[in-house]
Amino acid sequence: MTVNRQIVLARYVHGEPREEDFALVEGEVPEPGPGEFVVRNLYFSLEPAIRGWLEGKANYFEPIPLGGVVRAPTVGRVVRSRHPDYREGEIVFGLNRWEDYSLASDETILLEKLHPAPDLPLSYYVGPLGGSGTTAYIGLHEIGRIAPGQTVVVSAAAGATGGMAVQIARLRGCRVIGIVGSDEKARLVTEVFGASAAVNYKTCGDLTAAVRALAPEGVDVYYDNVGGPILDALLLAMKPLGRVVCCGMIADYNRSDDPHPIRNLWEVVSRQLTLQGFLLFTYHDQVPEAQRQLEEWIRSGEIRVREHLTRGIANTPKAFCELMRGVTMGKALVELDRPEED
Amino acid sequence: MTVNRQIVLARYVHGEPREEDFALVEGEVPEPGPGEFVVRNLYFSLEPAIRGWLEGKANYFEPIPLGGVVRAPTVGRVVRSRHPDYREGEIVFGLNRWEDYSLASDETILLEKLHPAPDLPLSYYVGPLGGSGTTAYIGLHEIGRIAPGQTVVVSAAAGATGGMAVQIARLRGCRVIGIVGSDEKARLVTEVFGASAAVNYKTCGDLTAAVRALAPEGVDVYYDNVGGPILDALLLAMKPLGRVVCCGMIADYNRSDDPHPIRNLWEVVSRQLTLQGFLLFTYHDQVPEAQRQLEEWIRSGEIRVREHLTRGIANTPKAFCELMRGVTMGKALVELDRPEED
Numbered sequence: 001m002t003v004n005r006q007i008v009l010a011r012y013v014h015g016e017p018r019e020e021d022f023a024l025v026e027g028e029v030p031e032p033g034p035g036e037f038v039v040r041n042l043y044f045s046l047e048p049a050i051r052g053w054l055e056g057k058a059n060y061f062e063p064i065p066l067g068g069v070v071r072a073p074t075v076g077r078v079v080r081s082r083h084p085d086y087r088e089g090e091i092v093f094g095l096n097r098w099e100d101y102s103l104a105s106d107e108t109i110l111l112e113k114l115h116p117a118p119d120l121p122l123s124y125y126v127g128p129l130g131g132s133g134t135t136a137y138i139g140l141h142e143i144g145r146i147a148p149g150q151t152v153v154v155s156a157a158a159g160a161t162g163g164m165a166v167q168i169a170r171l172r173g174c175r176v177i178g179i180v181g182s183d184e185k186a187r188l189v190t191e192v193f194g195a196s197a198a199v200n201y202k203t204c205g206d207l208t209a210a211v212r213a214l215a216p217e218g219v220d221v222y223y224d225n226v227g228g229p230i231l232d233a234l235l236l237a238m239k240p241l242g243r244v245v246c247c248g249m250i251a252d253y254n255r256s257d258d259p260h261p262i263r264n265l266w267e268v269v270s271r272q273l274t275l276q277g278f279l280l281f282t283y284h285d286q287v288p289e290a291q292r293q294l295e296e297w298i299r300s301g302e303i304r305v306r307e308h309l310t311r312g313i314a315n316t317p318k319a320f321c322e323l324m325r326g327v328t329m330g331k332a333l334v335e336l337d338r339p340e341e342d
Numbered sequence: 343m344t345v346n347r348q349i350v351l352a353r354y355v356h357g358e359p360r361e362e363d364f365a366l367v368e369g370e371v372p373e374p375g376p377g378e379f380v381v382r383n384l385y386f387s388l389e390p391a392i393r394g395w396l397e398g399k400a401n402y403f404e405p406i407p408l409g410g411v412v413r414a415p416t417v418g419r420v421v422r423s424r425h426p427d428y429r430e431g432e433i434v435f436g437l438n439r440w441e442d443y444s445l446a447s448d449e450t451i452l453l454e455k456l457h458p459a460p461d462l463p464l465s466y467y468v469g470p471l472g473g474s475g476t477t478a479y480i481g482l483h484e485i486g487r488i489a490p491g492q493t494v495v496v497s498a499a500a501g502a503t504g505g506m507a508v509q510i511a512r513l514r515g516c517r518v519i520g521i522v523g524s525d526e527k528a529r530l531v532t533e534v535f536g537a538s539a540a541v542n543y544k545t546c547g548d549l550t551a552a553v554r555a556l557a558p559e560g561v562d563v564y565y566d567n568v569g570g571p572i573l574d575a576l577l578l579a580m581k582p583l584g585r586v587v588c589c590g591m592i593a594d595y596n597r598s599d600d601p602h603p604i605r606n607l608w609e610v611v612s613r614q615l616t617l618q619g620f621l622l623f624t625y626h627d628q629v630p631e632a633q634r635q636l637e638e639w640i641r642s643g644e645i646r647v648r649e650h651l652t653r654g655i656a657n658t659p660k661a662f663c664e665l666m667r668g669v670t671m672g673k674a675l676v677e678l679d680r681p682e683e684d
Contacts, residue, residue, distance in 0.1 A: 052612075059612045060582075227607060240402075241624070246610045261603025265569060268588045269619040270394075270401045277611035282583070 004029045006069045007098035007316050013054040016254045017324050021054070022070070022317035030103035037081035039092055039102045043126040044313075045073040046320050046332040047160065048225075051253040060279060069097040073110060075126045076102065091116055093130055095281075098316055100336065109281055112288075117295055127331030128305045129294055131280055132160035135247060137290035138283045139223060140168055143276050144245040148173030150220035151239075153211060155230050156250060157198065158185035158306075160331035164294075165223045166193045167303045174221075177214050179207075179230060181326055188329055192304050207233035218242065226251045228260035235264040238271050246277035254324060306330030312337045346371045348411045349440035349658050355396040358596045359666050363396070364412070364659035372445035379423035381434055381444045385468040386655075387415040388662050388674035389502065390567075393595040402621060411439040415452060417468045418444065433458055435472055437623075440658055442678065451623055454630075459637055469673030470647045471636055473622055474502035477589060479632035480625045481565060482510055485618045486587040490515030492562035493581075495553060497572050498592060499540065500527035500648075502673035506636075507565045508535045509645045516563075519556050521549075521572060523668055530671055534646050549575035560584065568593045570602035577606040580613050588619035596666060648672030654679045 003026050010023040032038050050072055056063045064071055074096040078086050083105065086092065095109040096102035104111060110131070116122050120129070127133065139161075140146045152169040156162040157178025166189060169176045178189035178198040186198035197214050204210040207230065211219065218239030224231050227249025238244070252259040267273060280287075297303040308328040310319035316334045323332045345368050352365040374380050392414055395406045406413055416438040420428050425447065428434065437451040438444035446453060452473070458464050462471070469475065481503075482488045494511040498504040499520025508531060511518045520531035520540040528540035539556050546552040549572065553561065560581030566573050569591025580586070594601040609615060622629075639645040650670040652661035658676045665674045 059608075060614075227611075231607070246607075249608050249611060252608060256608070259605050259608060261605055262607050263601050263603055265573075265588075265604050266401075266591050266594060266598070266601060267619075268617055269569075269591060269621070272402075272619045272621055272624060273617075274619075275610055275615075275617040277609075277614045277616075279611070279614055282614060 002029065004099055004101045005313050006100075007313065008067050008069050009054060009064050010066075012056045012066065013051070017051065017054065017321050019317045019321055024314055027069075027099065029101050032080050032082045032103065034082050036103055036105045037078050037083045037086045039074070039076035039094070039096060039104050040079045041074040041076040041096060041100060041102055042336055043075045043123050044098050044316060044334040044336070045126045045131060046316070046323050046334065047073070047131065048248060048250045048253055048324065050320065051324055052256070055256060057256075069099050071095060072098050073126065073131050074102065075114065075122065075130065086113065091122070091125075093125055098313070100313065110284065117299070120295065120298060123307060123309065123333060123335065124298065124305060126333050127160050127307065128164055128298060128303065129291055132331055133164045133294045134287045134290040135280050136161050136164035136168055136223070137294060138280065138286050139245045139247050139278060140165055140172070140221070142283060142286065143278050144221040144223060144243050146172050146174055146221050150174045151177070151215045151217070152221045152223060153177045153179065153215070153219045153234060153237075154195075154223045154225075155179040155234075156225035156248075157189045157193070157195065158329045159225065161247060162223070162225050163189070163193050163306060163330060164303070166195045167297075169221075169223070170194045171297060171302055177211065179226075185329055188306065192306065201230055208236040211237040221245065223247060224249075228252055232260070232262050232264050235267040235273070238267065238273055240271045242271060242273050244273060244275040246275055308332045310334045344371065346441055346443045347655050348442075349655065350409050350411050351396060351406050353408065354398045355393070359393065359396065359663050361659045361663055366656055369411075369441065371443050374422055374424045374445065376424050378445055378447045379420050379425045379428045381416070381418035381436070381438060381446050382421045383416040383418040383438060383442060383444055384678055385417045385465050386440055386658060386676040386678070387468045387473060388658070388665050388676065389415070389473065390590060390592045390595055390666065392662065393666055394598070397598060399598075411441050413437060414440050415468065415473050416444065417456070417464065417472065428455065433464070433467075435467055440655070442655065452626065459641070462637065462640060465649060465651065465675060465677065466640065466647060468675050469502050469649065470506055470640060470645065471633055474673055475506045475636045476629045476632040477622045478503050478506035478565070479510055479636060480622065480628050481587045481589050481620060482507055482514070482563070484625060484628065485620050486563040486565060486585050488514055488516055488563050492516045493519070493557045493559070494563045494565060495519045495521065495557070495561050495576060495579075496537075496565045496567070497521040497576075498567035498590075499531045499535070499537065500671045501567065503589060504565070504567050505531070505535050505648060505672060506645070508537045509639075511563075511565070512536045513639060513644055519553065519561075521568075527671055530648065534648065543572055550578040553579040563587065565589060566591075570594055574602070574604050574606050577609040577615070580609065580615055582613045584613060584615050586615060586617040588617055650674045652676045
């Protein structure tokens with residue numbers, strides 16, 4: 001434990017991120033002060049939300065500065081602690097950074113002591129049992145207020161959060177339609193995740209018509225991960241009094257200076273829709289219950305997990321760039337290579 | 343009671359409505375069948391929502407056909423009845439039509455037997471005590487969930503619904519900022535309706551900056567009557583977890599084929615906003631309570647009423663066209679001229 005490898009932001013990202021936007025540097029292993037502890041990161045979460053922090057502009061978080069270590073949810077082991085509640089060897093989830101060793105404290109966003117199920121892979125706690133799964137769970141229940149018999153549409157349905165949303169909605173007795181960007185993803189969503197149908201928005205022609213054909217009575221809940229033209233098309237397919245769970249807007253993350261125009265917002269009045277955005281940390285107190293239910297479903301096989309796992313910290317930028325090009329399926333994550341000294 | 347003068351749709355409206363889009367015809371006085379009754383209309387409500395029914399395209403209601411009488415809320419007196427609960431001489435509110443005599447029944451949308459306060463003008467029941475006032479009341483409470491101390495922004499704040507929303511929010515202990523399109527309207531909103539401030543969007547420059555200057559902590563509730571660029575600007579001035587009450591989108595009513603693009607919808611996720619549309623008929627059961635409170639406030643002088651009253655059925659199209667050009671202030675309505683035989 002002498003070197004702390006870190007992925008830093010080498011230049012602000014414009015458009016699609018490229019590997020050269022990042023750099024691998026060697027930093028100091030942090031020393032915990034009073035109330036702090038050091039986490040040896042084991043898994044990094046790769047997720048589209050990170051893209052929003054790479055432009056030097058504030059969104060709901062401060063931007064990552066040039067030369068700053070990239071912020072991301074991780075799962076890791078406490079290796080040194082001056083915090084009374086966190087002891088060496090314990091496993092934690094939190095919004096840390098892409099580095100071997102992160103300094104954590106009560107200030108760490110999304111911080112959570114894990115009690116990993118011995119019969120489930122630890123990596124699941126960065127995705128299906130971590131932010132992706134709990135976001136889908138809380139979004140569908142708390143924001144979408146899903147009920148049995150409803151028709152639920154999920155976009156980016158082959159992705160980490162979307163794939164979980166499809167399965168959770170199905171297990172709650174909803175009829176689920178997934179929106180995806182390839183036929184391979186469509187198969188994953190229907191055959192593995194159990195959606196009733198999937199629509200490839202790149203080949204279906206008029207997306208509103210395609211969804212209407214599958215849901216002639218209208219969509220009760222649209223779990224939206226993408227925003228942009230897909231959201232615009234779905235507004236025309238909603239049922240009166242329907243709800244749109246605004247989880248993310250991937251369609252604009254690589255073009256935040258020129259977001260897609262939305263033209264069908266009149267439907268919000270005309271159909272009496274509710275569009276509601278949310279961020280996981282606001283609902284942090286609901287995470288343990290979500291996690292408990294998700295563990296049960298994964299253990300029983302009712303939820304199936306698809307991971308896109310990359311090994312080695314040095315491959316993190318490449319894996320993240322692939323995620324943002326939409327070429328991965330399932331939960332994108334990095335498993336850290338463990339230096340000998342650890 | 344021999345002739346039923348009616349304003350019909352002479353041609354579908356494109357863009358700004360013109361007087362020639364309408365025609366005055368003489369139709370039959372309706373005969374009530376079982377369960378029906380005839381209303382002698384006394385006041386027509388003129389409101390932007392009507393614009394949406396004049397294009398031959400369905401929105402939340404069927405479009406008015408060519409040659410069809412224009413649908414509108416009215417206040418009138420029952421003059422003939424075969425309905426057990428409605429007797430001659432009683433006063434009713436309902437979504438009737440621009441005509442001397444309307445046929446009503448339990449199917450009539452928004453139908454409500456009025457018990458007009460003897461000390462208040464009957465005309466108020468078509469505006470401040472009718473759809474405009476109750477829409478503002480229910481929108482602020484049920485959809486906006488306003489609370490004392492909050493900052494509330496209202497657009498079209500000099501209009502029928504906006505003017506009521508400004509005053510209701512003020513009376514609930516909110517700080518109110520009105521958005522208007524002229525300095526004269528700004529004076530009405532601050533000096534008569536009691537808003538803390540008003541912004542003329544046509545002259546203020548950057549509307550987001552102007553609102554932020556007045557509400558540096560952000561806007562808790564935006565009561566939106568206009569949609570379009572004003573909504574887009576307000577999205578950037580909302581407080582996290584803020585709520586947008588989507589009551590109408592006047593900005594697009596004269597250009598429904600080419601609605602203004604909305605580009606800041608990312609703020610819905612980033613600020614965890616809720617945008618919720620609503621239509622009065624969905625909350626019909628809450629109308630009596632709203633009306634009771636509004637009567638009390640109007641009687642005490644805490645709410646001040648501004649009417650833009652036009653006399654004579656023949657002047658209805660002209661008055662409606664003026665409303666849709668944004669040149670009127672307060673509640674636009676028509677008082678019917680009463681034929682001798684009535």
